[in-house]
Amino acid sequence: MASSAGPGDRVVAGARPRLVTRPLLLRFVTVVGSSASFYLLLSVVPAYAQSAPGGGSGTAGLVTGALMLATVAGELMAPWLAARCGYRVMLGAGLLLLGAPALVLTVSQNMAWIVAVCLVRGLGFAFTLVAGGALTASLIPPERRGEGLALIGVMAGVPSLVGLPLGAWLASHTGYGSVCWAAAGIALVSIAAVPGLPGREATAGPPLGIFAGARSGALGRPTAVFAVTAVGAGIVVTFLPLALAPGHSGVVAAALFVQPAAATASRWFAGRRADRRGAAGLVVPGLVASAAGILVVALTGVPVAVVVGAAVFGVGFGITQSATITLMYSRVPASGYGTVSALWNIAYDAGMGIGAVGFGAVAGLTGYPWAFALTALLMLTALVPAWWDRTVTAEGGQP
Known part of the structure; x- marks a missing residue:
């Protein structure tokens, strides 16, 4: 494993190389x-x-x-x-x-x-x-x-x-x-x-096994954090149209547009900031913003709150996407890039799928507003691996 003090975690001096080749x-x-x-x-x-x-x-x-x-x-x-x-x-x-x-x-x-x-x-x-x-x-x-x-x-x-x-x-x-x-x-x-x-x-170089990568803290903790935020993405896409009362199709359309739009914009912002100040400091804010957005969406009877909540979640999700993938690539040699890509995408797909299935079961018992609120609380449990990862990275040790 590469040290946590890799290019994704620090500012590199000198002229910036060409990006688009x-x-x-x-x-x-x-x-x-x-x-x-x-x-x-x-x-x-x-x-x-x-x-x-x-x-x-x-x-x-x-x-x-x-x-x-x-x-x-x-x-x-x-x-x-x-x-x-x-x-x-x-x-x-x-x-x-x-x-x-x-x-x-x-x-x-x-x-x-x-x-x-x-x-x-x-x-x-x-x-x-x-x-x-x-x-x-x-x-x-x-x-x-x-x-x-x-x-x-x-x-x-x-x-x-x-x-x-x-x-x-x-x-x-x-x-x-x-x-x-x-x-x-x-x-x-x-x-x-x-x-x-x-x-x-x-x-080139010895490959990093996917299960070995998942067990390591360097990759496992960012993967876990991203998977939890992906749970929220699967829930918003699947259940937001069902959670609002009939006649609010315009609100649903607006929310489902601003969420990916905000995620795309924030992902770009977070990526540029990560190159200048490091990606490790973005994981916790991204996670908190994601949870906060889902909590606001829980106000399903307030159309403005639903749209704002979807936008806030989109911002947090985009930041978390950018921060986690940047961190993970910075912590492995080139021979581990395939493993990083696989872990990150599995977290995305599995998180969305598990979120949709689990939310449906919970919503059947509690109703949609409480199910959204409980989802926000669940997402905040990922603060444990996020803070742990940030602390280890700040100390300059091996994550």
């Missing part, structure tokens, strides 16, 4: 391609499955569950595969697995095929996340790691903001086939950018 621009192409392909079909495939013969709400949940299960499984195996194949090969394979199976949906509406497509696309998306994230870290100067990772976050976030509503609109106006072709084409065309990226050299 040709390889990073090519990486932008693959980020946009994978993100757009994934989000175009994210809300469309469940509706497609529900409209299939014998389909229903259960089939809609089945395909989404298959997609996320395969994504987490792929994130677990991706570092091991990347150590043997290289990040560039993994990224290209991920884009292929994400794009090509979407074409199968245009020829069959059989549920077995739909689930199989979701499983394969989940694996492909996981490979693009892990291998692509590791490549990104290797392409960014350590002195500008926070800003560079934030910039990649913006490049991935914009397609999600556009892709979700655009996919639904295209499906309703032009049919499911056109969305499938678009999602496939975007991913497959992006493969053309992969040869310009570094290959095996990014994995």
Whole structure:
């Protein structure tokens, strides 16, 4: 493990190196391609499955569950595969697995095929996340790691903001086939950018196992903090439309817009600040802001409070995203980038999934306002590993 007093935790003197290079621009192409392909079909495939013969709400949940299960499984195996194949090969394979199976949906509406497509696309998306994230870290100067990772976050976030509503609109106006072709084409065309990226050299050195990384405090504590904030993200996206009384669709739309918008803006700000003053000091404020936002959202009968709370949560979530990923990359050698990318993305996906499932059970017993309030309290329990990590880092010891 690298010492905690790494480039993500201190200010580096001297002129700042160039951030946007040709390889990073090519990486932008693959980020946009994978993100757009994934989000175009994210809300469309469940509706497609529900409209299939014998389909229903259960089939809609089945395909989404298959997609996320395969994504987490792929994130677990991706570092091991990347150590043997290289990040560039993994990224290209991920884009292929994400794009090509979407074409199968245009020829069959059989549920077995739909689930199989979701499983394969989940694996492909996981490979693009892990291998692509590791490549990104290797392409960014350590002195500008926070800003560079934030910039990649913006490049991935914009397609999600556009892709979700655009996919639904295209499906309703032009049919499911056109969305499938678009999602496939975007991913497959992006493969053309992969040869310009570094290959095996990014994995030089002994690889860091994903379970060893999770057990270490240097990576385990930031991963735990981020996973807890991701719980809130899954809850807001899933249950906010259900928590408000009928007739407040405008409030829901506003809240669901300001939350990712605020997260994108704060992630950029936090990344730039981390390069100048260190990322360790941002984790606790980001966590507190996330919890505070969820607590304000608990006032579901006050429309302004819901929108403000969603915005505050978005700010905190964006700060936590930037701070945790910057810290984690600064604490490993290049051979550990794949493990960091996998852990961080698993925390994201698992946190969102667990949050949605758990919140639904709690809300059934307490009602939505109390469930939001209890979620905020749960999130504050992550202050323990956050403060511990900050204290150890401040002392200059091994986290």
